[in-house]
Amino acid sequence: MTQRPPAVPGVPVLGNALAMMGDVQRFFVNAYRDVGPVFRVRALNQAFVIMAGAAANRFLLERGEAVFSSEESFGGLNREFGMRVHVLRGRPHRHLRKLLGAGLSRDLLAARWDAVTAETARILDGWAGRPALGVVDGCQRLAAAQLSIAYTGASSAARFETLRSAFELVLDVTIAGKWPAATLRWPAYRRARAEIHRFARASLAERAAATREGPRDLLDQALDAVDEHGEPYPLDVRAGMALQGYFAGVNTVAYLYSFMIDVLLRDPGVLARVTAEVDAVLGSGPLTFERLRGLPALHGLVMETLRVYPPAPGSARTAVEAFDFEGCRIERGERVLVATCVPHQLPEHFPDPERFDVDRDFTAARKAAVYAPFSVGGHTCLGAGMTQVLAVATIAMLLRRLRLTPARPGRPLRITATPGPNPGKRFAMSAAARRD
């Protein structure tokens, strides 16, 4: 006998919105412990069935492509900015994913290493002497510069604010449901959107006119991309491909950096361990792509930060057919959120999950799809490889150049969701240049 998923008791009127708008990952873990692997929540004006735990990840991996659509959750990104990969299914999806994957590969970072690290060094040096640097803002600017150089060969710094405000609004409206759809008709947003479209199209036109040299990057991929029938994609889709690294990557990468900085500021043991490692490896020369391999504790810091503080802790979908999960019936048309990172906090998958352990072995958890900061299944993140390399490199460079102290010592970490979980605008630090 199947039944409806139980409702999680929440605050009247706003439903569970208040709990979900803060630390969503903790909310999912607590609800999983209290209610079980499938439950219903209301968040602002949306209702979701949450599926969580190892069986939910397996379900997404094995049946996700058959029973779910991403149209309702990600359709806004496609309509507003031509980002089609999120909403396609089946063969057309696999085809576009392959094209994008080639344009977003970690090899591009290797090819553009000198330009990316030079810009990273310039930005980090600019942090020195700042008494109360907003960590999230600083990391967003850094990630935006790094990703746009890696993917397109040029920095998008001049348009950073326009890009950030437009994409945060579109995600808040279409994915988080924080604001009504009419918000996307606001003149300020329409102007920002038009500017972003002009920027993407101009970048493509410039590349088309240039003599091509160097590695084949995201712009090259977008420029002559053809669909699974060999027909050129419409211009808006090719412009969307060019913007993809920016939209999918800047906030998630920046939130990862911010959480890593928070760990370093609060955990002297981890700080000492990774600083010693970086000093030993980089004491004799600059950070080359090859030298990244010699930084296992720093790799552990990245993996463990993604485990404890996942910047994208769920995959939002709509059921295209009714199905049963763990004794409950999910009806066709219901919105579902697979809380892919809930197993990260379960001792059966990660012994002593409250302990932050840079030496943790992730092999078995990865194989069992219970370590899932980049989700699992057909829509798994295409930027995962690039993110991991970039995160190790960035923190290594930061530790070599700067000594960090919290701007408000003792202030606890307060996770907010704007639009994904992050340490919030008020998280600040001061940075001084290292003299030793």
Ligand code: HEM
């Ligand atoms: C810490 C950094 C990142 C995290 C945690 C992250 C997380 C995720 C997650 C959870 C998904 C799956 C969404 C879903 O299930 O619908 C996803 C998809 C995606 N990510 Fe990332 N991401 C990160 C960085 C990046 C970067 C740097 C890029 C570069 C462009 C990127 C590109 C993409 C793309 C294109 C997709 C869609 C794939 C598809 O639908 O087939 N991500 N990411």
